Amino acid sequence: MRKLLGHIREMALLMVGQPSYEAYLRHMAQRHPDRTPMDRVEFFRNREQARYGGGAGKCC
Amino acid sequence: MKHLPWIILAIIGAIALSVTATVRGEQISALWIVVAAICTFLVAYRYYALFISRQVMGLDPGRPTPAVYRADGLDYVATDRRVLFGHHFAAIAGAGPLVGPVLAAQMGYLPGTLWIIAGVVLAGAVQDFMVLFISMRRDGRSLGELVRMEMGPVAGTIALVGTFMIMVIILAVLALIVVKALAESPWGMFTVAATVPLAMAMGAYTRWIRPGRIGEVSILGFVGLILAIVFGQNIAESATWAPVFTFTPVQLCFILIGYGAIASVLPVWLLLAPRDYLSTFLKIGAIAALALGIFIMAPPLKMHALTQFTGGGGPVWSGALFPFLFITIACGAVSGFHALIASGTTPKLISTESDAPFIGYGGMLMEAFVAIMALVGASILDPGIYFAMNSPAAILGTSPESAAAAVTAMGFPVHPELLVQTAKDVGEHTIISRTGGAPTLAVAMAEIFSHVVGGPAMKAFWYHFAILFEALFILTAVDAGTRAGRFMLQDLIGLAVPSFRAHSSLAPGMIATAICVAAWGFFLYQGVTDPLGGVNTLWPVFGISNQMLAAVALMLATVVLFRMKKNRFAWVTVLPTAWLLICTLSAGALKLASSDPKVGFLSHAAKFSEAAARGELLAPAKSMEEMRAIIFNDRVDAALCAVFLFVVLSLLLFTIRTCLVALRADRPTVHEITPDMVPAE
Numbered sequence: 001m002r003k004l005l006g007h008i009r010e011m012a013l014l015m016v017g018q019p020s021y022e023a024y025l026r027h028m029a030q031r032h033p034d035r036t037p038m039d040r041v042e043f044f045r046n047r048e049q050a051r052y053g054g055g056a057g058k059c060c
Numbered sequence: 061m062k063h064l065p066w067i068i069l070a071i072i073g074a075i076a077l078s079v080t081a082t083v084r085g086e087q088i089s090a091l092w093i094v095v096a097a098i099c100t101f102l103v104a105y106r107y108y109a110l111f112i113s114r115q116v117m118g119l120d121p122g123r124p125t126p127a128v129y130r131a132d133g134l135d136y137v138a139t140d141r142r143v144l145f146g147h148h149f150a151a152i153a154g155a156g157p158l159v160g161p162v163l164a165a166q167m168g169y170l171p172g173t174l175w176i177i178a179g180v181v182l183a184g185a186v187q188d189f190m191v192l193f194i195s196m197r198r199d200g201r202s203l204g205e206l207v208r209m210e211m212g213p214v215a216g217t218i219a220l221v222g223t224f225m226i227m228v229i230i231l232a233v234l235a236l237i238v239v240k241a242l243a244e245s246p247w248g249m250f251t252v253a254a255t256v257p258l259a260m261a262m263g264a265y266t267r268w269i270r271p272g273r274i275g276e277v278s279i280l281g282f283v284g285l286i287l288a289i290v291f292g293q294n295i296a297e298s299a300t301w302a303p304v305f306t307f308t309p310v311q312l313c314f315i316l317i318g319y320g321a322i323a324s325v326l327p328v329w330l331l332l333a334p335r336d337y338l339s340t341f342l343k344i345g346a347i348a349a350l351a352l353g354i355f356i357m358a359p360p361l362k363m364h365a366l367t368q369f370t371g372g373g374g375p376v377w378s379g380a381l382f383p384f385l386f387i388t389i390a391c392g393a394v395s396g397f398h399a400l401i402a403s404g405t406t407p408k409l410i411s412t413e414s415d416a417p418f419i420g421y422g423g424m425l426m427e428a429f430v431a432i433m434a435l436v437g438a439s440i441l442d443p444g445i446y447f448a449m450n451s452p453a454a455i456l457g458t459s460p461e462s463a464a465a466a467v468t469a470m471g472f473p474v475h476p477e478l479l480v481q482t483a484k485d486v487g488e489h490t491i492i493s494r495t496g497g498a499p500t501l502a503v504a505m506a507e508i509f510s511h512v513v514g515g516p517a518m519k520a521f522w523y524h525f526a527i528l529f530e531a532l533f534i535l536t537a538v539d540a541g542t543r544a545g546r547f548m549l550q551d552l553i554g555l556a557v558p559s560f561r562a563h564s565s566l567a568p569g570m571i572a573t574a575i576c577v578a579a580w581g582f583f584l585y586q587g588v589t590d591p592l593g594g595v596n597t598l599w600p601v602f603g604i605s606n607q608m609l610a611a612v613a614l615m616l617a618t619v620v621l622f623r624m625k626k627n628r629f630a631w632v633t634v635l636p637t638a639w640l641l642i643c644t645l646s647a648g649a650l651k652l653a654s655s656d657p658k659v660g661f662l663s664h665a666a667k668f669s670e671a672a673a674r675g676e677l678l679a680p681a682k683s684m685e686e687m688r689a690i691i692f693n694d695r696v697d698a699a700l701c702a703v704f705l706f707v708v709l710s711l712l713l714f715t716i717r718t719c720l721v722a723l724r725a726d727r728p729t730v731h732e733i734t735p736d737m738v739p740a741e
Contacts, residue, residue, distance in 0.1 A: 024134065044272035050134070
């Protein structure tokens with residue numbers, strides 16, 4: 001049940017262009033342990049700009 | 061043995077389909093259509109999508125996708141396929157699949173049902189899936205780049221120009237739908253206007269108070285929306301406030317143009333992003349609720365299976381079933397615009413090639429299901445109400461009596477009282493000639509939702525809920541589309557004037573935005589002032605352009621199959637391409653050159669300019685000025701059709717040439733991008 005809710009949450013966030021922050025942290029820890037990852041708010045702003053800066057990648 | 065459940069499913073689907081197709085003269089339940097669609101889609105997914113992925117594409121689960129070899133935790137993220145399905149579906153589902161089928165119901169529910177079911181299985185889902193596949197194997201590149209890679213730079217540029225013009229038409233037609241839904245409706249106008257300060261408050265919340273808390277802010281926003289709908293009733297009933305929120309279509313047109321110009325240059329966090337949260341979640345929720353409501357209510361279809369308008373002469377849009385039905389239901393059966401989504405963010409998020417059929421093919425099947433529900437919605441209404449809502453005022457007049465008489469004369473008997481009562485039920489002054497599809501769907505949704513929750517007393521609430529839900533995501537699309545159009549234009553002008561391409565500098569951005577808004581504003585104004593209701597003129601142009609883009613995407617897919625040396629399977633894309641070319645080229649040619657002034661732009665212009673030369677005024681023009689405007693608009697529309705025809709025909713030539721070259725080559729010549737070609741991040 002908790003897993004399902006987690007999926008739904010993740011899906012809802014990705015629908016508005018916010019990928020998983022946890023996955024980002026994992027990626028940074030794994031591949032770039034030397035760099036400081038963005039904090040949650042920076043990550044949010046970064047993704048917000050990426051999604052909406054050039055339109056919203058949406059259909060009619 | 062493993063095929064047994066699928067055989068049963070296929071048999072159920074076949075029975076439902078034949079009931080839908082053969083029963084005449086008595087009402088059948090809407091569930092027959094829904095069941096026919098679901099069974100067909102499941103079987104098609106199980107067998108056809110599998111065939112395409114194994115035999116045609118040769119998907120390889122072991123081959124790293126861009127999300128794997130370019131993983132950066134931001135744009136390229138290997139994502140769970142169910143999560144990605146939601147993302148992809150939310151990106152492709154918009155107003156298109158809701159409006160097209162409603163308009164198509166003028167020919168009865170049968171033609172639309174059959175086209176949606178067959179179209180999506182053989183064309184629409186194939187297109188989305190193929191483009192996703194092509195982009196996934198090329199680093200997640202966009203459609204324009206893919207055309208350039210596989211068909212050359214000239215073809216790429218032509219495709220870009222075509223895409224920009226389609227964007228303009230889409231924005232105009234979407235804005236027109238909002239105008240038609242909100243004109244003379246203080247309740248609707250108030251609730252939609254309230255979303256602007258509401259979204260800005262949400263934007264401020266995510267910016268300064270609780271950054272990044274999308275769930276929280278969306279719930280707050282949703283509560284605000286419901287309050288706005290409830291409070292809107294008081295506005296509509298107030299003698300002082302109702303006039304403040306009552307606008308004529310022309311006023312609304314300029315409000316929207318101003319809105320588009322301002323909204324598209326505001327920072328994204330202030331208006332676009334927060335309203336996108338609301339519109340996205342509301343859209344998914346409303347679609348799910350509609351599906352649930354149709355299953356619970358199981359409404360009978362009151363529309364005829366076929367109306368007398370299949371041969372042409374219908375009041376909602378002109379032209380005969382072939383080719384115009386196939387461009388009227390654009391999104392929902394096959395939508396070229398999806399090619400831009402399937403080559404956008406989705407291919408960068410897919411974690412393994414074996415997820416592609418579920419996302420690409422399955423996502424489009426889901427959209428077709430939305431289209432089926434919209435068609436059901438339009439068909440459960442009394443046909444008298446349907447035609448009273450969707451025929452232009454020029455045919456109906458403005459009083460309930462004249463409208464009822466006109467619709468009854470069409471062969472759909474309806475009492476004036478029913479029209480008055482329906483308007484009263486949904487809390488509007490009138491439902492006569494509320495064209496554009498959105499109000500019709502809103503009446504249907506109010507019917508279905510109030511059956512499940514709240515009873516007749518809640519109809520007005522649900523009607524405005526439905527209007528708000530449609531207007532909300534259309535306004536988001538107008539804002540986002542203007543931004544996207546601006547960048548497309550900057551890239552295009554940048555081909556000639558390189559300095560124009562700088563996305564960060566102010567002047568080119570402002571100029572490109574202004575051109576973009578002026579372009580869709582022009583067509584919007586033309587549609588709003590069109591005596592035949594605008595939808596009549598603009599929707600076919602939109603449909604033709606969207607289906608032509610689909611043809612372009614499928615031609616690209618064909619080229620790729622030939623270059624992969626998979627020509628023996630090329631029929632998978634060649635058949636739908638051929639069908640779309642037949643439909644769009646003949647529809648485009650008819651719109652351009654038909655001698656029937658109701659269909660052909662040029663003959664309409666000729667009719668008016670001959671009259672003008674004699675010094676005569678033709679209705680609906682009331683002055684020589686208006687006569688000249690009509691003639692000018694006709695010629696612009698004709699020119700637009702001509703450009704679309706040119707785009708498609710020239711790309712067809714490129715396709716044929718590239719395929720022939722690929723045939724002569726003795727080995728595959730595709731330009732796939734493999735992981736070793738890209739430095740790891």
